Amino acid sequence: MKLLVKINLGLVAVFGVGFLATGFFTRQVLQKNAEEEVIGSARLMMESAMAARSYTTGEIKPLLTPQLLKTFLPQTVPSYAATQSFAALHKSNPDYSYKEATLNPTNPRDRVVDWEADVVQRLRDHPDTKEFIGQRNSESGPSLYLARPIRINDAQCLSCHSTPAAAPASMVALYGSNNGFGWKLGEVIGSQIVSVPLDVAMRKADRTVNMIMTGFALSFGALLLFVNAVMYWLVLRPMRRIARIADAVSEGRLDVEPFPKGGSDELAVLSTAFTRMRRSMEKALALLD
Secondary structure: OOHHHHHHHHHHHHHHHHHHHHHHHHHHHHHHHHHHHHHHHHHHHHHHHHHHHHHHHHHHHHHHHHHHOOOOOHHHOHHHHHHHHHHHHHHHOOOOEEEEEEOOOOOHHHEOOHHHHHHHHHHHHOOOOOOEEEEEEEOOEEEEEEEEEEEOOOHHHHHHHOOOOOOOHHHHHHHOOOOOOOOOOOOEEEEEEEEEEOHHHHHHHHHHHHHHHHHHHHHHHHHHHHHHHHHHHHHHHHHHHHHHHHHHHHOOOOOOOOOOOOOOOHHHHHHHHHHHHHHHHHHHHHHHO
């Protein structure tokens, strides 16, 4: 096997290991960054929902309280306001969603589905959990969800959700007496859940990885060509000339061209050594004659 082939095989082997390691760690880092970006979007959506709830509680409900004696207005309920505001966003961005998933809701649309029930149960089993992040497969692809517990911390909530008799008659007339009652102070009755698609962010991360690795491969290809050119012109070509002259001298043909002169690198040292050897051989042959 020729020297240049051995060098190329060594470089390709080193590049292969480096290429695989770089690809693996780059993909891990970029996918982690993409996931953190999605989590940031989910937290922003959650804070928007909290802002809608606070606005409704502080500014909308006081204005409509007198009318609640006659007719129950869902617009005064913080969870309703947050859900409705995100319903408009959901129309233009169907992969983004917000839901106040509840085990025993007043409004049937807030009732948990299977996977949401598991999230709520987890929050009930771990009362110290303030936030839970998970992933699931939705109809549109992988999705990340961020969940926060809905806990009854305000005793005023029980005025509507303890028993049907204690609740406003207008609310019972609208939603009935079978749902949304029996809540207890301090109990986790549901979860605010924001769902954000992961697919777009992950595809973007994959495209970035592919671009980086393509650039890495092209750079290596250019480097390999450069190394081969340098090896040929600075090492192999002079060595072949020295080997050809030395082979001729070893056969007794002293009329061949002299070994290359000049320079201070290893090849120049080798050429100088062969020149001394040639002169010694010529003197020895002259003595024999």
